[in-house]
Amino acid sequence: MYSEAELAELAGTTVERIGRMTELRILAPEGGGYRPPDIQLVRVAEALDRAGIELSDIGRMITEGVYSMAWADLLYPDPVPPPT
Numbered sequence: 651m652y653s654e655a656e657l658a659e660l661a662g663t664t665v666e667r668i669g670r671m672t673e674l675r676i677l678a679p680e681g682g683g684y685r686p687p688d689i690q691l692v693r694v695a696e697a698l699d700r701a702g703i704e705l706s707d708i709g710r711m712i713t714e715g716v717y718s719m720a721w722a723d724l725l726y727p728d729p730v731p732p733p734t
């Protein structure tokens with residue numbers, strides 16, 4: 651399990667962005683922390699945001715039940731190491 655700060659560092663983003671993704675239910679911490687697959691989930695959400703699909707849009711689709719990020723658990727059970 652990772653803290654917000656650890657996840658932000660591993661995923662290459664900021665603590666503020668992790669907090670925003672959590673507020674929008676893009677991320678769902680369990681047991682007081684974030685899971686290893688969340689590293690890739692953050693990276694995908696950031697890529698979608700850069701491509702023009704804003705985090706708020708992703709969060710709205712999740713809230714409305716028309717989209718889920720649960721696929722990340724199947725595709726990314728173990729995180730890909732950050733680039734060196």
